[in-house]
Amino acid sequence: xxxxxxxxxxxxxxxxxxxxxxxxxxxxxxxxxxxxxxxxxxxxxxxxxxxxxxxxxxxxxxxxxxxxxxxxxxxxxxxxxxxxxxxxxxxxxxxxxxxxxxxxxxxxxxxxxxxxxxxxxxxxxxxxxxxxxxxxxxxxxxxxxxxxxxxxxxxxxxxxxxxxxxxxxxxxxxxxxxxxxxxxxxxxxxxxxxxxxxxxxxxxxxxxxxxxxxxxxxxxxxxxxxxxxxxxxxxxxxxxxxxxxxxxxxxxxxxxxxxxxxxxxxxxxxxxxxxxxxxxxxxxxxxxxxxxxxxxxxxxxxxxxxxxxxxxxxxxxxxxxxxxxxxxxxxxxxxxxxxxxxxxxx
Amino acid sequence: xxxxxxxxxxxxxxxxxxxxxxxxxxxxxxxxxxxxxxxxxxxxxxxxxxxxxxxxxxxxxxxxxxxxxxxxxxxxxxxxxxxxxxxxxxxxxxxxxxxxxxxxxxxxxxxxxxxxxxxxxxxxxxxxxxxxxxxxxxxxxxxxxxxxxxxxxxxxxxxxxxxxxxxxxxxxxxxxxxxxxxxxxxxxxxxxxxxxxxxxxxxxxxxxxxxxxxxxxxxxxxxxxxxxxxxxxxxxxxxxxx
Numbered sequence: 001x002x003x004x005x006x007x008x009x010x011x012x013x014x015x016x017x018x019x020x021x022x023x024x025x026x027x028x029x030x031x032x033x034x035x036x037x038x039x040x041x042x043x044x045x046x047x048x049x050x051x052x053x054x055x056x057x058x059x060x061x062x063x064x065x066x067x068x069x070x071x072x073x074x075x076x077x078x079x080x081x082x083x084x085x086x087x088x089x090x091x092x093x094x095x096x097x098x099x100x101x102x103x104x105x106x107x108x109x110x111x112x113x114x115x116x117x118x119x120x121x122x123x124x125x126x127x128x129x130x131x132x133x134x135x136x137x138x139x140x141x142x143x144x145x146x147x148x149x150x151x152x153x154x155x156x157x158x159x160x161x162x163x164x165x166x167x168x169x170x171x172x173x174x175x176x177x178x179x180x181x182x183x184x185x186x187x188x189x190x191x192x193x194x195x196x197x198x199x200x201x202x203x204x205x206x207x208x209x210x211x212x213x214x215x216x217x218x219x220x221x222x223x224x225x226x227x228x229x230x231x232x233x234x235x236x237x238x239x240x241x242x243x244x245x246x247x248x249x250x251x252x253x254x255x256x257x258x259x260x261x262x263x264x265x266x267x268x269x270x271x272x273x274x275x276x277x278x279x280x281x282x283x284x285x286x287x288x289x290x291x292x293x294x295x296x297x298x299x300x301x302x303x304x305x306x307x308x309x310x311x312x313x314x315x316x317x318x319x320x321x322x323x324x325x326x327x328x329x330x331x332x333x334x335x336x337x338x339x340x341x342x343x344x345x346x
Numbered sequence: 347x348x349x350x351x352x353x354x355x356x357x358x359x360x361x362x363x364x365x366x367x368x369x370x371x372x373x374x375x376x377x378x379x380x381x382x383x384x385x386x387x388x389x390x391x392x393x394x395x396x397x398x399x400x401x402x403x404x405x406x407x408x409x410x411x412x413x414x415x416x417x418x419x420x421x422x423x424x425x426x427x428x429x430x431x432x433x434x435x436x437x438x439x440x441x442x443x444x445x446x447x448x449x450x451x452x453x454x455x456x457x458x459x460x461x462x463x464x465x466x467x468x469x470x471x472x473x474x475x476x477x478x479x480x481x482x483x484x485x486x487x488x489x490x491x492x493x494x495x496x497x498x499x500x501x502x503x504x505x506x507x508x509x510x511x512x513x514x515x516x517x518x519x520x521x522x523x524x525x526x527x528x529x530x531x532x533x534x535x536x537x538x539x540x541x542x543x544x545x546x547x548x549x550x551x552x553x554x555x556x557x558x559x560x561x562x563x564x565x566x567x568x569x570x571x572x573x574x575x576x577x578x579x580x581x582x583x584x585x586x587x588x
Contacts, residue, residue, distance in 0.1 A: 058531055067531055094488065095453065144453070156455070219446045
């Protein structure tokens with residue numbers, strides 16, 4: 001069900017916006033971290049809202065009986081989209097994925113504040129902790145795991161968590177996000193361009209791997225949003241290379257970890273993504289952009305080691321998921337069996 | 347004599363109040379029913395690519411209602427449907443329908459309906475058995491007020507002596523109004539819904555009370571609003587839920 005419009009609005013557009021934003025912010029401020037963070041978040045937001053606006057626009061056209069008039073290629077024309085409603089969903093979120101734009105924006109703040117003033121680092125840590133704890137709580141609140149009081153009689157067995165289970169899950173997701181965030185920040189001082197572009201490329205490959213795994217887990221929507229993140233990462237990496245920006249994706253650690261982590265969390269909670277696959281994807285993303293423990297002997301070959309380790313971890317969930325998806329593609333080369341009812345009406 | 351007047355008046359008012367209260371209690375005799383899942387069907391139909399309609403059902407439904415033939419306005423319907431029980435005769439598709447692309451069953455596990463008013467229908471109601479049941483319908487985390495055209499099919503003793511009462515409803519809803527916009531228009535926006543349910547009488551309740559859970563298999567809640575399509579139902583051009 002992925003077509004041309006999905007690739008354009010969920011891939012090309014966020015990629016181009018990320019390239020443009022990074023170039024503009026870098027040229028104007030010469031601040032690599034700000035450029036990366038701004039470009040990645042703007043790229044992601046543009047793709048997220050474009051895909052949402054397209055779907056909302058289609059329903060608005062249908063209700064108005066104008067979908068046919070809009071033509072077969074309506075999904076390529078942004079004039080048919082409802083951007084206002086798409087943005088409105090982000091400040092009136094209903095579904096878990098509606099929180100992603102706000103979370104991506106909020107994730108820019110802690111690392112930006114951490115650089116400011118004497119208490120910046122401490123404030124940054126507090127904000128990181130608050131965001132990482134808020135995220136899983138908000139994603140599960142009201143769901144079957146943590147249902148709202150529905151009143152007597154709605155005694156469906158939904159498999160809700162006990163208080164202990166809820167504490168374990170929310171604490172576990174919070175800790176995982178915080179650790180991943182910190183591990184990516186540990187790599188900040190490694191700013192040689194030869195290494196930053198490789199990290200960008202590998203991070204994009206990991207994000208693309210998550211597209212395959214999420215789609216195979218049963219959610220096209222989460223897969224599309226992971227595709228938007230892939231495009232934004234690739235766009236930032238390309239612009240970073242072209243303009244010799246001396247920082248890699250670690251500069252946007254917050255938005256990457258929070259967006260990627262949220263997609264994997266909802267993929268596990270609300271689709272069929274297994275916990276093992278989610279953990280492996282987190283590990284491969286950390287290996288791609290973050291701290292990689294290497295013996296001194298291999299330090300000079302860090303690029304190869306990073307790429308190898310990352311792809312190795314990534315292959316574990318991605319290859320089976322890719323096989324699953326490939327097996328679902330109908331084989332059109334096989335001649336169709338004759339229709340036994342062909343002459344039924346004669 | 348002069349002093350006795352106030353006492354007599356007070357006593358008269360008191361007696362009249364008691365009589366009126368008793369009369370109002372006797373006059374409003376509403377029966378409470380628990381919806382019986384095995385005689386309840388919630389079926390939906392939706393356009394696939396504009397080529398055909400795909401039908402499915404929800405298998406796990408619970409609810410209760412209060413009904414008084416003499417005073418339909420005292421009626422009250424509650425239905426809850428487990429989204430995870432969706433069944434379209436294709437497990438792979440059911441998984442997709444439960445996922446975030448459509449119902450997002452883990453995040454929004456229930457579809458619920460709680461009526462707020464019941465009125466005799468003013469159109470096509472020659473037999474007097476059509477009612478407009480207005481209430482709050484919640485699906486996919488969005489609550490909207492809908493009016494369901496409910497037909498009372500019949501009531502009486504069942505084969506094992508329990509008193510039963512049944513209703514039927516056919517309507518349409520637009521899934522996009524409940525935030526389910528994915529894959530519109532390839533998968534249709536309008537969903538035809540058919541609901542047929544039977545309740546087993548639990549107790550007699552006073553008017554104004556919400557149905558309470560009985561000891562039977564069905565608990566209190568409510569009626570759903572979900573969707574389905576009736577026997578011959580298919581999404582039509584007009585929106586059924588008013």
